[in-house]
Amino acid sequence: MSTQEFFSFFPQSAARWEDVPVLPLSSLADGLAQLVQQGGRILAFFPLPDGRQELELLAVVGDPDSGALRAARTRVSRTYPSLVSRIPQLHLFEREIAERYGVVPEGHPWLKPVRFPKSSQGPWGPLAPGTGPFFQLEGSQVHEVAVGPVHAGVIEPGHFRFQCLGEVVQHLEIVLGYQHRGVEESFCQQPAKRRLAAVETVAGDSTVAHTLAYCEALEALAGLQVSPRAAALRAVALELERLANHVGDLGALAGDVAFLPTASFCGRLRGEILNLTAELCGNRFGRGLLQPGGFRYDLGAETETTIRQRLADLEPELAASIELMLEAPSVLGRFEGTGRLSAEAARELGTVGVAARASGLPVDSRAQFPSGMYRFLHVPMATASSGDVFARAWVRWLEVQHSLKLVEELLGSLPAGELQGTIGPLQPSSLAVGLAEGFRGEVCHVAVTNERGELAAYKIVDPSFHNWSALAYVMRGQDISDFPLCNKSFNLSYCGFDL
Amino acid sequence: MWSVLKARAKQTAKPYPYPQRLPVLPQRFRGLPSLDASRCQEGCQACAEACPTDAIQVAPWQLDMGRCLFCGRCEEACPPHALTFTREFRLAARKREDLVVSPEKQFQLAQALDRELAALFGRSLRLRQVSAGGCNACEADANVLGTVTFDMARFGVQFVASPRHADGLLVTGPVTENMREALLATYEAVPQPKIVIASGACAISGGPFAGFPAVHNGVDKFLPVNLYVPGCPPHPWTLLDGILRLLGRLREQRENP
Numbered sequence: 185m186s187t188q189e190f191f192s193f194f195p196q197s198a199a200r201w202e203d204v205p206v207l208p209l210s211s212l213a214d215g216l217a218q219l220v221q222q223g224g225r226i227l228a229f230f231p232l233p234d235g236r237q238e239l240e241l242l243a244v245v246g247d248p249d250s251g252a253l254r255a256a257r258t259r260v261s262r263t264y265p266s267l268v269s270r271i272p273q274l275h276l277f278e279r280e281i282a283e284r285y286g287v288v289p290e291g292h293p294w295l296k297p298v299r300f301p302k303s304s305q306g307p308w309g310p311l312a313p314g315t316g317p318f319f320q321l322e323g324s325q326v327h328e329v330a331v332g333p334v335h336a337g338v339i340e341p342g343h344f345r346f347q348c349l350g351e352v353v354q355h356l357e358i359v360l361g362y363q364h365r366g367v368e369e370s371f372c373q374q375p376a377k378r379r380l381a382a383v384e385t386v387a388g389d390s391t392v393a394h395t396l397a398y399c400e401a402l403e404a405l406a407g408l409q410v411s412p413r414a415a416a417l418r419a420v421a422l423e424l425e426r427l428a429n430h431v432g433d434l435g436a437l438a439g440d441v442a443f444l445p446t447a448s449f450c451g452r453l454r455g456e457i458l459n460l461t462a463e464l465c466g467n468r469f470g471r472g473l474l475q476p477g478g479f480r481y482d483l484g485a486e487t488e489t490t491i492r493q494r495l496a497d498l499e500p501e502l503a504a505s506i507e508l509m510l511e512a513p514s515v516l517g518r519f520e521g522t523g524r525l526s527a528e529a530a531r532e533l534g535t536v537g538v539a540a541r542a543s544g545l546p547v548d549s550r551a552q553f554p555s556g557m558y559r560f561l562h563v564p565m566a567t568a569s570s571g572d573v574f575a576r577a578w579v580r581w582l583e584v585q586h587s588l589k590l591v592e593e594l595l596g597s598l599p600a601g602e603l604q605g606t607i608g609p610l611q612p613s614s615l616a617v618g619l620a621e622g623f624r625g626e627v628c629h630v631a632v633t634n635e636r637g638e639l640a641a642y643k644i645v646d647p648s649f650h651n652w653s654a655l656a657y658v659m660r661g662q663d664i665s666d667f668p669l670c671n672k673s674f675n676l677s678y679c680g681f682d683l
Numbered sequence: 684m685w686s687v688l689k690a691r692a693k694q695t696a697k698p699y700p701y702p703q704r705l706p707v708l709p710q711r712f713r714g715l716p717s718l719d720a721s722r723c724q725e726g727c728q729a730c731a732e733a734c735p736t737d738a739i740q741v742a743p744w745q746l747d748m749g750r751c752l753f754c755g756r757c758e759e760a761c762p763p764h765a766l767t768f769t770r771e772f773r774l775a776a777r778k779r780e781d782l783v784v785s786p787e788k789q790f791q792l793a794q795a796l797d798r799e800l801a802a803l804f805g806r807s808l809r810l811r812q813v814s815a816g817g818c819n820a821c822e823a824d825a826n827v828l829g830t831v832t833f834d835m836a837r838f839g840v841q842f843v844a845s846p847r848h849a850d851g852l853l854v855t856g857p858v859t860e861n862m863r864e865a866l867l868a869t870y871e872a873v874p875q876p877k878i879v880i881a882s883g884a885c886a887i888s889g890g891p892f893a894g895f896p897a898v899h900n901g902v903d904k905f906l907p908v909n910l911y912v913p914g915c916p917p918h919p920w921t922l923l924d925g926i927l928r929l930l931g932r933l934r935e936q937r938e939n940p
């Protein structure tokens with residue numbers, strides 16, 4: 185079969201439900217496999233609950249060459265043959281569907297709960313979070329290390345099972361779900377004002393990215409183009425979010441290898457960048473800044489100057505403290521060669537964001553699926569090839585420099601005009617995709633309306649959903665004592681995964 | 684080595700002299716709400732209708748800061764500007780009901796722990812942080828108290844890794860069903876006497892997730908809470924101020940010593 189059968193559309197436009205073909209499962213699988221082989225990535229794969237006996241599954245794939253999205257549907261009943269062995273990127277999506285709807289992918293290599301909701305329909309029934317079985321090694325020299333859910337440090341909960349031979353990890357299984365708040369399950373029943381509040385707190389450090397994806401999906405369904413000024417300010421907010429988090433992550437990496445000067449400098453500099461977002465909207469995390477239809481706060485000339493001035497002042501300080509770390513032999517000794525993710529593994533797992541770029545994959549939705557202001561900006565693709573902790577640090581440092589330039593460029597040429605448009609009724613029986621490149625990677629929201637134009641299904645895919653598997657994978661053959669460092673080099677979200 | 688020393692010498696950052704000097708918060712920061720009831724129009728419910736978390740009731744008017752996300756939608760919706768948010772960031776309270784503010788009731792800031800506990804923890808408090816469904820914003824802004832600017836360690840307050848080394852918990856998140864057991868086990872592991880701080884709208888009331896079947900609408904459904912710190916997330920100064928008041932390190936109600 186050819187992938188022509190998939191419906192092709194662009195981000196920021198809505199697709200009519202009837203235009204998205206319903207394919208037999210085998211044709212859908214062929215099409216997906218072909219798209220993935222050509223460099224496409226599965227953005228989302230989820231069911232549309234419509235109360236019928238059969239479950240309708242929707243697959244959305246991003247084709248980076250054309251910048252287009254491809255969508256197709258299929259229908260399955262209680263069981264279907266798992267597609268994971270052909271298309272590994274689907275592994276968690278299939279588990280997620282089994283858990284929520286009880287539809288079993290037969291032959292899935294590791295069919296287990298994803299988030300352990302009480303309402304689980306999974307073939308295993310409702311289970312307490314963290315319940316096994318876990319993948320286990322056998323042998324007299326083998327031992328197992330179990331960590332979490334409550335960890336040392338101010339950090340979210342998760343459970344980690346290491347299978348070790350001596351100090352060396354043979355396999356790591358990461359079990360999440362502790363932060364599960366039921367966002368997707370409860371989403372469509374909420375009034376719009378509460379949906380926005382929930383989206384802003386899906387992953388607290390990615391408020392702008394998630395809100396942007398939500399807004400763009402709704403605006404596509406409403407056929408609304410936000411004003412150029414609003415689009416530009418949204419991009420400023422997104423880049424400030426990236427800056428603060430990348431700087432914070434670089435500081436955390438320094439802290440992990442006890443390189444204290446950079447840990448301390450970056451901790452403070454991150455705070456100063458968060459304070460710039462607070463200048464925009466009063467909140468350090470950008471809550472209340474974006475809303476469907478536009479941008480909530482205008483930027484006066486004075487605040488604009490303050491932000492530009494402060495960023496200009498921060499630049500040399502950032503360079504000094506980050507370069508200090510990236511040049512220190514003691515740091516390089518820990519960073520280089522640790523937690524290596526090959527390009528091939530990254531591609532197979534569907535890795536996104538910093539982690540993918542550090543392994544040499546040119547994956548950045550700002551450049552590949554640009555929307556809003558990014559259609560007019562040149563976003564350099566920051567990549568590295570070694571795929572190790574160093575590469576992930578290095579890519580962050582490159583992106584800090586790029587984001588500083590982008591903000592300066594955006595603020596230097598802010599279009600005039602209105603900030604807020606009115607969002608009208610949503611197009612009925614349609615779907616739209618919002619994609620935003622958050623600091624961790626691609627945030628994908630898919631909104632589906634029913635025939636009355638109400639939200640009928642809502643799917644949220646945080647970059648962490650793709651990337652936790654990559655972290656588990658890089659620990660193979662690694663000393664267990666390197667886990668905290670590897671973990672920080674990915675810095676994934678627990679609540680963004682758990683939803 | 685030399686480059687490190689040189690970089691260190693260039694760093695001029697110091698802790699902000701709190702509480703001797705009050706921090707300057709951004710113009711748009713929203714702190715303690717204030718209502719001028721004389722401006723309210725008969726029958727108007729615009730503020731309550733705009734609120735994503737049903738924090739506001741009208742007739743008689745009251746706002747529950749424990750539910751409030753400080754998003755300012757209510758202020759925006761209020762045509763005669765009866766409702767405004769001040770930049771007062773000191774918002775922590777000892778009792779849940781103290782977070783409900785109205786024009787008649789002046790906000791009561793957190794009082795110190797009783798003499799015995801204050802004597803025990805006043806000069807040294809070790810906290811174990813538990814995220815029970817927190818989105819990582821409350822956690823991040825608690826963590827930040829360790830950076831130079833806030834430097835909470837200078838007051839003897841620290842986060843520790845083990846609950847067995849802790850004097851209490853700082854809980855964030857609405858308490859998801861999936862974290863309930865781990866939270867209670869962590870609390871059990873803290874030696875007596877112990878305190879609990881609920882930080883952020885989620886931990887106080889469920890916040891944006893209140894009423895979602897997978898969460899429990901706040902920590903005090905399970906544990907006795909000694910300090911409530913409102914916000915989404917609470918500003919680091921709000922949290923630090925609350926902790927210091929709880930420990931009896933700031934005596935005055937409004938003024939700092």
Ligand code: SF4
Pocket residue numbers: 730733734735736737738739746750751752753754755756757758
């Ligand atoms: S600021 Fe608080 S009370 Fe006002 S609308 Fe937002 S959440 Fe509700």
